[in-house]
Amino acid sequence: MLFFSVLALVTLTVAVPHSKRATTFFNPNDGGGRMLTDATGGFGAADDLGEPLNVIISGTSSAAVLTDDGFLNYAQSLGFSFECLGLHLGGPQSANLGDGNGWVNQTVEYRQDYGNEEIGTCLESLIGGNHLRMFRQNGSSEDTGALFLAVSQEEDVADGHDIVANGYDIGRNALVASAIAVGGTNANGVSYSTTALNITGLLAAGAAGVNHDIATDGVTTLLTVTIL
Template sequence: MYSTPLAVLGLIYASVVTGMTLQRRAVDFFDPAHGGGTMFDNATFGGEPLNVIISGLSSPDVLTDDGVLKYAKANGFSQECFGFHLGAPQTANLGDGHNSKNQTVEIFRQDGPSANSGALFLAASKEKDASKNHDLIDDGYNIGRNELVAAAVGTKSHDGVTYNTVARNITGMMPAGSNGVNHGIAVDGVVTLLTVSIQ
């Protein structure tokens, strides 16, 4: 397990996708705002930023539930620590025609009828430990994103699969500041796009 506590340690649940023909998508993602969505999920005290996107142009096997779990393990992350989860499940509107949809732990998949990119939207943050109820640290959204990206970029392997990840920062999709942000913690407005290729 990665030593830094991140909300994204809870990235994924393991479920196996079988019997599907996987095809590479045509776009990285669709901007949720174009379909009435937003780059913030719906949390208890405001929205949490969807500050990392795994591109729909990534290798198709990465974008399945089982595949992204394996990818997370290659980067030093795992399922939520020992199965514990604090906090209520959240929803997000990715502008894909599904309106608000439930999270799969910390992942939201853009796969609706009007914007089916297959991209995965993540709410990354850095938290305090369980004894402090996993409250966010100061600047926890930006730091969580940056640490997740730093762990992912480059070439990593897990269980016989090798991944290469390239990151690109995007501005203009998310407003900077703390207005409407969960816990009143300011964000810098940067979303990082990860494109993951299986070697």
């Protein structure tokens, strides 16, 4: 049974209700999936390594947040944006969210934008920083609409964008801290309020199966995002 602990709560401003789904997320482990991406091409084989899916955007969030455009805008409110000049560095990773889709490539990858949504990610590509990969749970068996994120802090280009020591936990914590900032977040005229809940039991703590042999604390943070 999963153990839930409250990380933080942000007071919600009363607003006109937005359409929401009924389910927060479905545990991929219960549907033959897993909470690690496929980073080495093994598609879940015993020796396959992956990145932890350490943040989930709940399917009960405001519906617009769960769309591609809506998630980009929300990510920009947290200091992430599209990759430098639209160019992707490195190969995409895939994930099996146990929803009936099997192994599916990441939907998008966003990088820390250092305060500039248009070109700031070029700086991240050079000096390193936080970045995320997003996967959507929308298969025929479990269409929750939840967004699963693999978040990590990475080195600069000279170090091949390897993950820094403890980089998975560091990346997750930095994103969550931005999301639950007092007063909420906003981008392009849209304001958000986010609550966070830490969940253990989805990911195993430690480095088993984790890319770069970097141990994690086994925590996944569930974010529920409301457009104000």
